[in-house]
Amino acid sequence: MDTVTLARAFFGTSLAFHIIFATLGIGLSFMVFLAEVLHLWKKDNDYFIMAKRWTKAIAILLGVAIPSGTIVGVQLSLLWPGFMKIVGQVIAVPFKIEIFAFFLEALALSIYVYAADRLRPVTRIFSVFLVAVGATASAILITSANTWMNTPAGFQMKPDGTITNVDPWKAFFNPTFWSTSYHVVVTALMTGGFAIVSIAAYKWLKQREDIKESTIHRKALVLSLVVALFFSFLTALSGHTSAQKLHVYNPAKLAAAEGLFETQKYAPLAVGGYVDPATHKVKFGVEVPFLLSWLAAGRFDTEVKGLYDFPQDTWPPFYTHLLFNVMVGLGTLLLMIAAIGLYMYWRRMIRRGDSYPRWMLWVLALTGPLSMLSIEFGWIFSCSGRQPWTIYGIQRTSEAATTAPHLGFLFFMFGAVYLFLAVLVVIVMKSYFRRNPIQKDIERYIS
Amino acid sequence: MIEPKIAILVIWILVFIYSIAGSIDFGASFWAMIYTKQDTQASEIANRFLSPTWEINNTILVLLVVAVVGFFPEAAFTFGTVLLVPVSLILLLILLRSSFMVFAYSVQGYNRTLRTVSGLTGVLVPALLISALPVTEGGFVHVGPRGPELDFGIFFTSPSVYMYMLFGLTSELFLSSLFLADYSKESKDQGAYKVYRRNAILFGPITLVVAVVTLLSFRPEASWLLSNISRYQKWFVLSIIMFVIGYSALWWSDRGRKAEGKPRIAVIFVILQYGIATFAYGASHLPYIVYPYLTVGDAFTNINTFYSLLNVLGLGLAILLPGFIVFWALFLKDKRYLQRK
Numbered sequence: 134m135d136t137v138t139l140a141r142a143f144f145g146t147s148l149a150f151h152i153i154f155a156t157l158g159i160g161l162s163f164m165v166f167l168a169e170v171l172h173l174w175k176k177d178n179d180y181f182i183m184a185k186r187w188t189k190a191i192a193i194l195l196g197v198a199i200p201s202g203t204i205v206g207v208q209l210s211l212l213w214p215g216f217m218k219i220v221g222q223v224i225a226v227p228f229k230i231e232i233f234a235f236f237l238e239a240l241a242l243s244i245y246v247y248a249a250d251r252l253r254p255v256t257r258i259f260s261v262f263l264v265a266v267g268a269t270a271s272a273i274l275i276t277s278a279n280t281w282m283n284t285p286a287g288f289q290m291k292p293d294g295t296i297t298n299v300d301p302w303k304a305f306f307n308p309t310f311w312s313t314s315y316h317v318v319v320t321a322l323m324t325g326g327f328a329i330v331s332i333a334a335y336k337w338l339k340q341r342e343d344i345k346e347s348t349i350h351r352k353a354l355v356l357s358l359v360v361a362l363f364f365s366f367l368t369a370l371s372g373h374t375s376a377q378k379l380h381v382y383n384p385a386k387l388a389a390a391e392g393l394f395e396t397q398k399y400a401p402l403a404v405g406g407y408v409d410p411a412t413h414k415v416k417f418g419v420e421v422p423f424l425l426s427w428l429a430a431g432r433f434d435t436e437v438k439g440l441y442d443f444p445q446d447t448w449p450p451f452y453t454h455l456l457f458n459v460m461v462g463l464g465t466l467l468l469m470i471a472a473i474g475l476y477m478y479w480r481r482m483i484r485r486g487d488s489y490p491r492w493m494l495w496v497l498a499l500t501g502p503l504s505m506l507s508i509e510f511g512w513i514f515s516c517s518g519r520q521p522w523t524i525y526g527i528q529r530t531s532e533a534a535t536t537a538p539h540l541g542f543l544f545f546m547f548g549a550v551y552l553f554l555a556v557l558v559v560i561v562m563k564s565y566f567r568r569n570p571i572q573k574d575i576e577r578y579i580s
Numbered sequence: 581m582i583e584p585k586i587a588i589l590v591i592w593i594l595v596f597i598y599s600i601a602g603s604i605d606f607g608a609s610f611w612a613m614i615y616t617k618q619d620t621q622a623s624e625i626a627n628r629f630l631s632p633t634w635e636i637n638n639t640i641l642v643l644l645v646v647a648v649v650g651f652f653p654e655a656a657f658t659f660g661t662v663l664l665v666p667v668s669l670i671l672l673l674i675l676l677r678s679s680f681m682v683f684a685y686s687v688q689g690y691n692r693t694l695r696t697v698s699g700l701t702g703v704l705v706p707a708l709l710i711s712a713l714p715v716t717e718g719g720f721v722h723v724g725p726r727g728p729e730l731d732f733g734i735f736f737t738s739p740s741v742y743m744y745m746l747f748g749l750t751s752e753l754f755l756s757s758l759f760l761a762d763y764s765k766e767s768k769d770q771g772a773y774k775v776y777r778r779n780a781i782l783f784g785p786i787t788l789v790v791a792v793v794t795l796l797s798f799r800p801e802a803s804w805l806l807s808n809i810s811r812y813q814k815w816f817v818l819s820i821i822m823f824v825i826g827y828s829a830l831w832w833s834d835r836g837r838k839a840e841g842k843p844r845i846a847v848i849f850v851i852l853q854y855g856i857a858t859f860a861y862g863a864s865h866l867p868y869i870v871y872p873y874l875t876v877g878d879a880f881t882n883i884n885t886f887y888s889l890l891n892v893l894g895l896g897l898a899i900l901l902p903g904f905i906v907f908w909a910l911f912l913k914d915k916r917y918l919q920r921k
Contacts, residue, residue: 196682199635200675206642207671210660221653222882229650229889232643233896239639240903243632248910301888536726537664550672554679565686
């Protein structure tokens with residue numbers, strides 16, 4: 134691998150690792166907030182137990198989320214020094230504000246975790262609310278920098294590379310900032326929902342005799358399903374908006390995502406398949422006539438640009454078509470599963486007083502990992518679809534990357550540590566929840 | 581232009597805050613490891629302080645990095661390229677340390693192993709962090725055809741680098757034991773107080789001697805810095821006076837008890853000692869960020885970005901201030917937290 138590819142693989146691995154924890158940090162703290170509110174409102178200690186146990190999971194996850202976020206932040210300067218030179222002059226503001234969101238999250242979480250027993254319920258809810266706000270704000274601010282890379286604004290670059298006319302706030306509120314950060318937040322909340330759906334469904338499968346315990350799992354499942362359904366619906370809508378922004382601002386990315394080469398009106402949508410690099414056609418895909426034009430701007434006669442309109446050395450890689458399809462496909466699938474899952478609950482349990490079908494619980498248990506996977510695919514799509522640019526149309530990735538040696542060795546070290554920590558997190562979670570079974574909490578807070 | 585000077589002052593204030601907070605934080609995890617097997621509450625006290633605070637401390641580090649990128653993008657470029665390997669190592673160690681600390685809190689069974697890892701990394705990280713200082717003083721960086729590069733051969737064989745590392749270590753142990761002495765006293769734990777007071781008494785003079793030797797071990801390339809430092813002699817004398825007052829406070833009588841010590845006074849004066857020395861060093865280092873390639877003026881960001889960042893920094897700190905006060909009241913002041921068994 135050459136240095137640039139190596140740097141991309143390295144940084145991509147760090148991000149892919151961090152995103153898991155960052156996403157859950159947003160989604161789960163929102164779930165804890167909901168459980169705390171329901172506890173206060175319904176005076177039902179089941180929700181208190183949920184909040185308590187989920188918080189413990191967040192605290193363990195944050196042990197990795199915070200340092201891995203630190204790594205990503207510092208690695209930006211280590212692996213992309215050329216990029217950070219421009220970032221520092223134009224788009225440093227969101228990074229700076231992000232630190233304060235990070236501070237807020239760290240302060241509020243410490244207070245919520247280590248001082249919970251000394252706080253009044255309303256103060257406690259307020260502090261977990263601040264955790265969710267801090268985590269969400271962090272995501273929005275970092276997304277601002279990412280959208281600026283896709284749709285740069287707020288500065289001018291002279292041919293010799295000097296930067297003039299900087300307007301930091303115009304860079305911050307660049308054309309795709311609102312749509313993309315909204316998309317990022319709702320997908321994180323959706324994933325938090327599905328993560329709980331998975332665990333509640335699995336636990337409910339394993340424990341159906343003990344009424345008190347299975348009641349908690351059932352309530353957790355219904356709460357998380359409602360959240361997951363609501364936010365996967367918003368995810369679909371915001372994803373659609375984001376794709377329309379691509380049509381306007383990053384047409385080459387959209388063309389690669391759809392495997393479209395010829396610029397045309399009444400463009401078809403290619404679902405599935407892969408782009409054949411020799412023939413420039415989508416193979417094994419299903420073509421829906423006119424749909425792409427309609428989705429891009431709401432009219433069948435919308436002209437959608439094809440890759441032939443762009444110089445070949447600026448084409449994104451063809452595999453972005455696959456990434457895009459997996460992301461959209463998983464999102465759609467999850468939306469349907471959540472809807473069916475809730476409908477079944479209403480029909481089988483509330484209307485007929487029947488039991489919940491076991492096979493559906495198995496399906497639901499898979500949704501958390503699938504949701505996380507779609508987030509990963511989305512980010513990889515967003516960043517490889519921008520290639521060969523780091524800052525779209527301004528700076529190539531090869532100009533941004535480090536020239537320093539020893540990258541391969543460091544990549545290997547970090548990869549090994551990430552893997553080790555991922556395994557360790559699972560072991561620590563299992564060990565903690567085995568030593569503190571839900572029965573203990575039930576004895577303490579319910580009976 | 582006055583703006584670059586303000587920017588470097590802000591950076592240097594952040595460096596100072598992080599070096600104090602970081603020393604206390606990393607040192608505490610080292611002491612927690614050392615005293616796990618002892619009967620006193622010394623280990624317990626260190627952990628009680630660490631659990632809620634390490635995240636905040638970590639945030640200060642990121643704040644510092646982001647401030648450098650924003651205020652001095654060119655410096656971020658140089659440091660990023662030159663320090664790729666050492667900074668990557670620091671990052672890995674921080675990742676291991678933080679996660680193991682959290683895991684130790686959750687899993688009682690492997691407590692010892694986990695605490696040992698976080699304790700050992702707590703020693704390594706500050707030593708590596710401070711080794712960035714000699715790199716900026718000249719002689720370690722060469723600008724080749726591919727850009728600036730760190731000369732590892734010189735770096736790893738230079739006594740100056742190792743003296744800096746030793747200075748970082750002894751400072752860490754001194755500051756953290758002093759702070760924990762005060763924290764134990766606030767928690768009304770006489771046993772732990774005695775342990776940490778003894779450590780502070782031991783490491784205070786050692787740190788001072790190491791600092792002087794470090795200055796003497798400067799490489800010839802850094803002679804420009806040494807001659808600048810001698811111009812600030814008065815400041816360093818003042819710094820030593822602060823040390824003497826703070827150190828002697830460990831024997832002051834307290835509430836009628838002779839030679840009991842007033843650790844709060846000691847902490848305040850020692851922080852003043854470090855503050856004065858840090859700013860005298862920083863002033864001597866000007867105008868260079870990395871000698872002789874990069875000056876404060878060259879590395880400075882765009883003026884619009886500077887003002888936006890400065891406003892954001894001020895506003896952010898103002899908004900978060902109540903949060904810090906609540907935090908302090910809950911974990912550093914509240915008797916219910918401090919005296920929990």
